Amino acid sequence: MTVVASSFSPIIVSGMGGLCAAGANVPEIMRTIYSGLRTPVVSEYVRTDHLEQYPMFELPPSAVPDGYYEGPESERCGLLAIVAACEAVKNAGLDLDSLKEYRVGVCIGTTVGNAMNNELFYRDFLFDRLPGMQSIKTYLKSNPADMVSRYFHLKGMRQCIANACSSGAVAIGQAAEWVNNGLCDIAIAGGSDMLCRVIYNGFISLKITDSRPCRPFDKNRLGLNLGEGAGMVVLESSRTVRQRKARTHATLCGYGNCSDAYHISAPVPDGAGLEMAISVALQQAQICHDDIAFINAHGTATNENDKVEGILFSRLFPQTPFHSTKGYTGHTLGAAGAIEAIITIESLKRQMIAANVGFSDPDPEFAVNPVTENTPVVGDYALSDSVAFGGNNAVLVFRRASEA
Amino acid sequence: MDIKQKLKQIIIEDLALEDVSIEDIEDDSPIFGESGLGLDSLDAVELVVVIQKHFGVQIKDMAKGREVFQSFNTLADFVQENMKQ
């Protein structure tokens, strides 16, 4: 099924911020991924009675100013989003005062951040221990988009996107469309997610987690490692960038969002939804497949996901270097698409992509393999794709900023 | 009720196969795939939990699952063997 894409006016990424197990900020994250080192750990905090322990890419306690699990856990997604947003806003040369001069929208992807899954509360409820309402009050206040808006004293539109694993990418795409259509002047967009027992147990029950560090695209991959963190970008039009004399990290020039319409937890085997989303994004960017210098794949290291991407890349991008960076960050769910957008932009700037850690043996099911060492790339355009449970596919295409 | 009957009943109930009855299912018919009950990968991992819950038998990974879920015969044999331990 072919689709003709709508037009998309390029939107500038003027600020970026992020934190995850690979680093407390964007420069640290990039240092880690270029170092090839990673340290997933068996969590001290997320404890279960499974016989096997599954390592996760957990943030250190120092990552959030208020401490690790102090306070009701449902605030954590918002707190992580705030930390990333602070870095992004500062990086964009903005602050509380200057933000007041603009209509600012906030768009944040998350899965845990909007779910009513406070286990301690529910446990007490289930056993008739009559839990108090404090954690519910916290839940009602801790929508991450509300928390970020409150932190920056913003009064404009804000929303959380709940598109499962593509939420972070979708949030960035949607926010760019808001700016393009005059709904706001500047947008703070990205994703945030946190580890918790519900998520941990859920993914283990699906039997798609690896008890060793994950191996994206490897023949012997056994599944994903979970991760947590946040990635936020500041998006604006060229008009406000010129006005503010702000920097341009990159330009978002294509955003594809298409559905598999296939299955609630497995991707469609022929990758048709992802292919359509790629096509839309490329058409909007007015480029063809060969113009893509590299791809940051979704690459969760599950059998199905990597096979779909591998087969699709073999057909559509047979000569294009690609990598998954989830070997360094884990699968950060709602944050993934945003953290990976940031990694894609940084890699585009440096014209170098990091090695796909965890890969050593090619999978005979597809003809292409990810890069095994830090690899120079040449070109102005890069693509980052996200494939979600339930079949949503989100693709972002970025163009390198021209040298100032 | 023998193990095979029990398995069929449990699968019908826990996987919500409203339109299927125990009599409809042959012992050697495949559990998965088009010619079977039309179950898929999500049903397979759900079945692992269902077997664990009702019989206390663990299926470690889906490679083992594919082997064991070939038919009700293979599944019943596996459950019977592992229940003894």
Next chain:
Amino acid sequence: MTCRMAIRGIGLAGGFGCGNQAALNALRDGGKPNDVLSFQASKGIIDYPVYLADPEPLKDFISPRKLRRINKYSRLAALAACLALQDAGRDIPCQCSDTAVIVASGYGASSTTFAFLDDIIKEGDRFASPTQFSNSVHSAAASNITILLQIKGPCLTVTQFEMSTIAALLNAQVWLTEKKVDTVLLGGVDQINQVLLYCYHSFWPSVIPQEIMPFNYDRQTAILGEGSAFMFLTRDEGDVPPYGYIDTVSWENPDDYTVPDDVMLISGSDGHRACGLQYRKLFRSVDPGRIKSFSMIYGSMPCGQMFDLALASLAARHKLAPSSCCSIKLDANNNIGVIHRS
């Protein structure tokens, strides 16, 4: 700037029943809770009037076999979506890629999240159900709709409590303006359960409202409701749409917003006292005869504004209300969602 949106189909399922005729009957007769949920409080059993929705009619559109793993949250959304498509004269399933699906929800599939937790807490972590987990995410309704109706266009789930409807509409407007798609199947869904009832009881221990009084701003009269409201939207092109247009959608603040003085206002007040006081302030200079509320028809729920818009549109078509009106919804964070329709 963004375009006007044409409303070509409406689908509703809630305490009033299912379908436009049931909704019209409720619009004429007034609407009231249709069921009771019993709650075991420390002092004994309390019967709370509630608005419960029944997704059973979904089986008229989709074979039961395809629904076997689908939770009530997704079924309600799918039912309203099918009704909207049918109302718009579209095929079911759609088999298309030029339609987008946008779902707004406040609490998401909370019942499924709790069912998932039930297994873990009562039996142990190893008994977590992967089926429950897959369906417990907010995005399950939108995903299930795309799967059941074979819609391959863009898909989005937004969650912003009472602002969820505005959030969804703003995205729909952008997608239609940009011609990303030609049509949007847009709706809201929320469900209730014993946990929400427990929360209601804990927040307001001696309050058991029998009737929502949306204009009695000093009292807590909210009654929990569940259901789904969907609309089939297109750009303002072609034939005059049966349900008129969504002219503007905007996000406002109390500091600098005054209600329009020349249209009927549809107040989003649904009996919650905290917001009630804010509504009173906002409407203080407005003649009460110019303000309507539909919350007595469907109950109190975060995506209530989706019902307000759908019911206002249905009422306008059947001459039960003026064509031009302005729906206003407040939340606890000083946000105002404003929709002008005509």
